[in-house]
Amino acid sequence: EAIQRNYQLSPLLWLAPLSVVGGLFFRVPALGAILAGSLVGVIFALTIQKVPAGEVVAVLQSGSAPETGLAQLDELLTGGGLESMYWTIGLILCALSFGGLMEATGMLRVIVEAILTAATTSGRLVLATLSSSLGINLVAADQYLSVILPGRMYRAAYARAGLDPRSLSRCLEDGGTVTSPLIPWNTCGATMLGALKVGPHLFAPYAFFNLLCPLVSALLGLTGWTMRRRPAVESGKEA
Incomplete structure (x- = not known):
């Protein structure tokens, strides 16, 4: 009832979320799909909800703070806007x-090269890759660096050990990509x-995939199971 008293309900309003879902279904770039949903929402706010243009702009900037008379509904609908993301954006910029x-x-190169001196076997090399990706996630606070930098550093080492680049890619994903959401200060x-x-x-206690992937990857690296191999490359001849 509180929603009916404060908002105009119409089946057309479903077009806003459906435009985002449809964009993702047809593999439209994420930014385009989100912008489409936002644009449809703005149009409906102006036409169906009869919200003044100035108020729409204010909501886009500062978020909404409705007073529907129902505390639970107000808490649910309060928020949004560009200002609510400034802290996150600032942290991302600092991390980058x-x-x-x-x-x-x-x-970072010095740290990784020091680790490589102890990676004398394939299993240790996998452990070094996982720990380096996780460590960069903790220190550099950025997922992309945790994948790109160890990938550059360990590519030659994997070639010398006779390991396929796909094994390196899997370790980077397991150690860097899936652990980054578990770190509060990471992007x-x-x-x-x-x-x-x-x-x-x-x-985090319920993110079983994120917690188990590095452990499974370490186990596979130590045992050699599913580790793709190719002829080893001599030092100095890596591609």
């Missing part, structure tokens, strides 16, 4: 700057917190 600085100055963890209002410390 810090990670880029560490890569440009060679600090992925910050995005989760900003979008869902749920911190990684709350959903």
Whole structure:
């Protein structure tokens, strides 16, 4: 009843979320699908809900704070806007700057090369890859750096060990990609917190895929199961 008193209900309103789902179904780039949903929402706010244009712009900037008379509904509908994402965007920019600085100055390269001296077997090399990706996620706070940098560093080592590049790719994904949402100050963890209002410390105990992937990858690396191989490449002849 509170919704009916404060908003104009129409089947046409389903077009806003359906435009996003349809865009994803037809493999439209995510940015385009989200913009389409936002545009449809703005049009419906102006036409169906009869919201003044100035108020629509204010909601896009600062979010909505409705007063429907029902506290639970107000809490559910309050939020959004560009300002609610400033903290997340700021953290992402800081993480990218810090990670880029560490890569440009060679600090991360020195750390990875020190780890390589102990990676004398295929199993240890896999463990080194997983730990490096996780460590960069913790230190550089960026998922992309946790995949790209170890990929560059360990590509030659995998070739010398006779391991297929697909094995390296899998280790990078298991150690870097799937662990990043579990780190609160990482760009992925910050995005989760900003979008869902749920911190990684709350959903981490239930993120079985994220927790088990690095462990399974380490087990496969130590045992050699499913590890793709190819002829080893001599030092200095890596592609």
